[in-house]
Amino acid sequence: MPVVHPLVSKLSQYIKLTDKETSAANAVPVRLARIAADQDVVRAGDRTSRSLLVVNGLLATSKVDENGERQIVALHVAEDFPDLLTLHLELMDSDLRTITGSDVAFIEHAPLRILTSEHPLLAAALWRTTLIDAAVMREWVVNVGRRAALPRVAHLFSEMFARMAAVGLSEGHSCSLPLTQMQLGEATGLSVVHVNRVLKDLRSQGFLSFERGLLTIHDMAALHSLAGFERDYLHQDHHADPLKQVRG
Amino acid sequence: MPVVHPLVSKLSQYIKLTDKETSAANAVPVRLARIAADQDVVRAGDRTSRSLLVVNGLLATSKVDENGERQIVALHVAEDFPDLLTLHLELMDSDLRTITGSDVAFIEHAPLRILTSEHPLLAAALWRTTLIDAAVMREWVVNVGRRAALPRVAHLFSEMFARMAAVGLSEGHSCSLPLTQMQLGEATGLSVVHVNRVLKDLRSQGFLSFERGLLTIHDMAALHSLAGFERDYLHQDHHADPLKQVRG
């Protein structure tokens, strides 16, 4: 059981909450749950009356194409709100599934709707989350659409490390990233075999190591340059954010 | 000069406005402008204090990778709100440029913030727009990540036709889609040469014709099946939408 309400913790990423807002958010009921690895949480076509906040673990949003091939379109780590979109979109259009065993906080839409309609700034903060998710996805389109295999995988690693670091889940130049090579392929649009070769390459050229779910980046600058990684699209600088400015 | 306020028209896509909401939205000042073809409207890294609504024309959001290759990550037609994200995201992370000469309505953020904080349902409707944009982008990740060239281009055409039709811009099985083969390549992650060959193929197999900016689909079912196109992700069925249900 986390000390602080997961929703409060999420909202605090973006804005300094007033006491009133804090207590309103604290009043939103959450149900904490542990979900095992490789489970569907929501499936494309589902209607749902709740969303979940990731407390810890790793989840993926993916879609299956007409040939049954799965494409991961987003990865979710702690503090992410992967299916918040169902608050305003009736039908889920993709699958949300756990990659590792994960702790999540389920939040019903009804109280969330009340909260957001009574507290516009909280609505804006949550809206902002979904906009950042979209920003990340834009970069993914570029990644799979333009980059060759080596920079493509390098980019995914760069991004995931930056995102993990931003929520305090990195240690030095390492972070946990328990993806199989199969899943790396699903996220990058590459075959497992080729992912394996790319990893070998990245390893042997001294960029990083990636074993048993642990990513260690040996030369961050070189990796970023290989990947063409520019962190701006992650919008991690919340102090520059319009929401903050409302209150100085 | 459109008869109805562009913002009202946009909001009405999603919810039935009350009189109060209508007049509040009508009170938001807009500046109508004509932008010539191939102009940057906003560039990655820009800060901006307004967003634009497309009245008519065709625009694209794109990013340039480390090798200077451009990837189009979204196309925008009438009724779209391409850079609404700048309402809550300080820095633009991609370029927004016109493809054809376009009529747009500029709306300042400040009055929009007031409107959304006073009318939560209008905020939700605008939030919803950005969520649909994200849903389309998820499908684009699948498109460039998984599909072979032929279905990939077929999918783009299927989507664009469906979206144009949804805003009344199709005539029978035709719609205007003034993209060069270069731009088709930028949107699909294919080379111009290959786009040209794919088009030849789609044409000769009787799926469609595409000349001088006019797309005509001869066999819709066959095209959709080739493309693996399932319209659900476009979330066009606004009657099923949670926002509508608030008011029955």
Added chain:
DNA sequence: CGCCTGCTTGACCTCGCTCAAGGCCCGTGG
């Protein structure tokens, strides 16, 4: 008229896919 942009086609090449086999690790059951 001449240029520039966009379309078209051919020839060649290469990156990444497929197919196939083998190895490692770990959990399960005899």
Added chain:
DNA sequence: CCACGGGCCTTGAGCGAGGTCAAGCAGGCG
């Protein structure tokens, strides 16, 4: 205790989809 099986990783060999390079053509515009 060992045998077996199933994930997952690894590597080789061959192939093909799509890229690159190059050239020619058509139409619109200064």
